[in-house]
Amino acid sequence: MTDDNPGTLYVVATPIGNLDDLTARAARVLAQVSRVAAEDTRHSGRLLAHLGLNKPMLSLHEHNEARRVDTLDSYLAAGEDIALISDAGTPLISDPGFVLVRELRARNRHIVPIPGPCAxxxxxxxxxxxxxxxxxxxxxxxxxxxxxxxxxxxxxxxxxxxxxxxxxxxxxx
CATH class of the missing domain: 3.30.950.10 (Tetrapyrrole methylase, C-terminal domain)
Structure with a gap:
């Protein structure tokens, strides 16, 4: 795929403490995306393992978020769908993701929030x-x-x- 058919960034809310609180829609999105941008890949790896998923992950946290924008944008331009998740709850709500979403919106990328737990x-x-x-x-x-x-x-x-x-x-x- 090319930039003529770009991918989507899904902003996916994740459980706060109990993995069974993940919504069915969030589980489907995590299963369908090409990769996951996670606040802490070790923590998020447990969620993916709970779902029986093995996806490429890259960290996205307050210390590297600005540097990750171009990388994630290139995946989207290539047609990949990506899930952005935080350790618990909704990304951007006192969690990383604001810089990424703001920059990708400025680049006219498709962004879809997937609701769920919010602390x-x-x-x-x-x-x-x-x-x-x-x-x-x-x-x-x-x-x-x-x-x-x-x-x-x-x-x-x-x-x-x-x-x-x-x-x-x-x-x-």
């Missing part, structure tokens, strides 16, 4: 608090002073703020 929505659904309005602010800063400032800013704004915190995470059946 933010999952946390809100079990929080027991009103969820009609909230502000998502990503991960809290690692440094105590900056973390305190972010929390105080949220408190002063008198809104429901949702911050992501990195693990410890305990998977539940």
């Amino acid at each position: 933010l929505i999952t946390a809100l659904s079990g929080a027991g608090m009103p969820t009609d309005r909230f502000v998502f602010a990503g991960f809290l800063p690692a440094k105590p002073g900056a973390r305190r400032q972010a929390l105080e800013g949220g408190k002063a704004a008198k809104r429901r703020w949702c911050f992501m915190n990195p693990p410890p995470y305990r998977a539940h059946p």
Whole structure:
């Protein structure tokens, strides 16, 4: 295939802890693509093995994302379909992928999101608090002073703020 019939980048949401939470559509997409761009290939390899899949993978994380754009674009130009996955949840939502998707959109590549688990929505659904309005602010800063400032800013704004915190995470059946 040539650039006249380019491939598609699928942005695929993956399970948060329980591999059985993967949607049937996501499993079909992972089975059909030529390769997988993954935040951590070791972690994502377990998901692919769970599905009985053996796909070429390449890492795509915050430290190499900008350098991977041209490589992935060349695969798409050759007609390959690619799945972008993160370690858990939806790529680009406090996970790598923004730089890639932005650049590929600028190059008029076809991008299809495949919905599924999202840590933010999952946390809100079990929080027991009103969820009609909230502000998502990503991960809290690692440094105590900056973390305190972010929390105080949220408190002063008198809104429901949702911050992501990195693990410890305990998977539940």
